[in-house]
Amino acid sequence: MVGWQAMNHADLDQLLILQEKDARIARLRKELAALPEQRTRLLRQMEAIKQKALDAKKEVAGLEKDIRDVEGTIENKRSYIGKMKTLQSNTRKNEEYQKCIQEVEKTEAAIDELENAELELMERLETAKESLAQKILKVQDSQKEMEEILARFDRTAETDKQLLDNLTAERADLAAAIPEDSLGEYERMTKSKGVPVIVPMDEKGHCGGCHMVVTDNARMKVLGGHETVYCDNCHRILH
Ligand SMILES: [Zn+2]
Known part of the structure; x- marks a missing residue:
């Protein structure tokens, strides 16, 4: 540690107030920085919900097409029966008759089977349509919910930015009143460690930053309260 000479113990109280502001500024910045990702995640969820509705719509369309195909086939078979019956009444040959x-008979049996298949398809279509209706509702609900959450994100961002401006201004005033050496040392430390760099030592002698027990010598100095003491382990300032 080279900075201990620069940090004046008398400035610690002011630096603690400054540090508290810095901690709030850091929290706000983190919250603001997380917003775009939260937004993206939300939009992705919404896409997945919409995709499910689209899949359900495709299933309905597919079943409707299958039913039309079966109906077309039945239609063809009926006209074939019609032709056979005309032939039957016109022919004079017993074999042809x-x-x-x-x-x-064969074609009527085939039509029976096709009609059963059509009934089954219609039941499946009914279920698919119900499922589609539910998914459309879900899209509408989620859309509304998502818009509310996005609006809340916008409000949070606005409030945070305002708060950040205020805190930054307050911080500048505080910093201006702190002697340069001590402030410089504090800022150098926060740049490498992040806040907090001035941490409390608990009654059992643990460092509030790294939670290790500080040396007896350091502990006595902290309790004496007259000089700047650094944690031997994490090099934060103890108070
Ligand atoms: Zn420590």
Whole structure:
């Protein structure tokens, strides 16, 4: 430690007040810096909710197309039956007549199967439509909720910036009243360690910064209260 000569013990009280401001400034800056990421996370969640609604919409459209396809096939088979029946009533050949009856029976059975499949598809469509309706509601609710949260972020940002301006001004006034050597040392320390750099020592002799027990010699000096004492471990100033 080279700075101990520069830090005047008499300036510690003022530096503690300055440090308290710096801690608040650092907290506000951190909060402000975290806002864009929180915003991004929120927008990403919203995208995922919208995507689920889009997927549900696709499922409904797919089922509707399957039903149309089945209906088209049924339609074709019905007209085939129509043709077979006309042929049946016009033919004079017994073999052809029998063949027509078989074809009609076979095609009717196929239509039965297709109609069952269509019913099943319609049930699935019903379920898919309900699910889609729920997901659309969820999108609407989430959209509203998200807009409220974003507005709150904006208000927080505005309040924080205002507070930060005020604190910065107050800090400048405080700093101007502190002797240059002590202030310089404090600022050099905060630059490398962040706040706090002046930490309390508890009654058992633990450093309030690194929580290690300070040496007996340092402890006596802190209790004496007349000189600047540094923690041997983390080199913060003890008070
Ligand atoms: Zn320490």
